[in-house]
Amino acid sequence: xxxxxxxxxxxxxxxxxxxxxxxxxxxxxxxxxxxxxxxxxxxxxxxxxxxxxxxxxxxxxxxxxxxxxxxxxxxxxxxxxxxxxxxxxxxxxxxxxxxxxxxxxxxxxxxxxxxxxxxxxxxxxxxxxxxxxxxxxxxxxxxxxxxxxxxxxxxxxxxxxxxxxxxxxxxxxxxxxxxxxxxxxxxxxxxxxxxxxxxxxxxxxxxxx
Ligand code: 3PG
Numbered sequence: 001x002x003x004x005x006x007x008x009x010x011x012x013x014x015x016x017x018x019x020x021x022x023x024x025x026x027x028x029x030x031x032x033x034x035x036x037x038x039x040x041x042x043x044x045x046x047x048x049x050x051x052x053x054x055x056x057x058x059x060x061x062x063x064x065x066x067x068x069x070x071x072x073x074x075x076x077x078x079x080x081x082x083x084x085x086x087x088x089x090x091x092x093x094x095x096x097x098x099x100x101x102x103x104x105x106x107x108x109x110x111x112x113x114x115x116x117x118x119x120x121x122x123x124x125x126x127x128x129x130x131x132x133x134x135x136x137x138x139x140x141x142x143x144x145x146x147x148x149x150x151x152x153x154x155x156x157x158x159x160x161x162x163x164x165x166x167x168x169x170x171x172x173x174x175x176x177x178x179x180x181x182x183x184x185x186x187x188x189x190x191x192x193x194x195x196x197x198x199x200x201x202x203x204x205x206x207x208x209x
Contacts, residue, residue, distance in 0.1 A: 036201025
C-alpha cells in the first residue's frame with residue numbers, strides 16, 4: 001500500500017463499523033467511542049446519512065480518525081477524497097476500484113474473501129486487506145490458512161466478530177486489527193445510550209491490554 005493504512009490499523013486494533021441513519025447521532029456516538037479509547041471509525045455509505053455523519057464527526061470530534069466504509073466504486077472513492085476522510089474500506093473489490101485506489105492518495109483497505117482476491121489486491125500493492133465476512137469464511141482458521149501461502153499479507157478480519165472473539169483474532173501475528181458492528185448495538189444507538197457504548201468501547205480496548 002502506497003499509504004499508511006497498515007500503520008493506522010495497527011495503532012487502532014479495533015475498528016467499529018458505524019451505520020448511521022440519523023446524522024444528528026454521529027457526533028455523540030463518536031464522542032462516546034473516542035472516550036472509550038476507540039478512535040478509528042469506519043462510517044459506512046450504507047445509509048444516505050453516512051457522508052454527512054462522517055463530515056460532522058471530522059468537524060466536531062477531536063481525536064476521531066474518520067474513514068468511509070462500504071466504498072464500492074471509484075465514485076465512492078472520489079467522495080472519500082472530497083470529504084477529506086483519513087481512510088476508506090471496501091467489503092470487496094473490483095479491478096476498477098483497485099486501480100482507482102492505487103492512484104488515490106488515501107489509505108485504502110480492500111475486502112477479500114478468497115486467495116484469488118487477495119492476489120488481485122496484492123498485485124496492485126494492497127497487502128493489507130479486510131477479510132470479509134471473516135467469521136462466516138471460517139474465522140481464525142481462515143486467517144491462518146490464507147496466511148500460509150501469503151506470509152506478507154496483513155488482515156483486518158471483519159464480519160461476525162464480537163467482543164469475545166476480537167482478542168483471539170488480534171493474537172494472530174498477521175492480524176493488524178479487527179472490525180465490526182458489535183461496538184454499537186442497534187438498540188443502544190436508537191436509545192442514544194452513549195454511556196453503554198462508551199463502557200463497551202473501554203472494555204474492548206482494555207481486554208487487549
Ligand atoms: C461490515 O460492513 O464491515 C460488516 O457489516 C461488519 O460486520 P458485522 O456487522 O458482522 O460486524
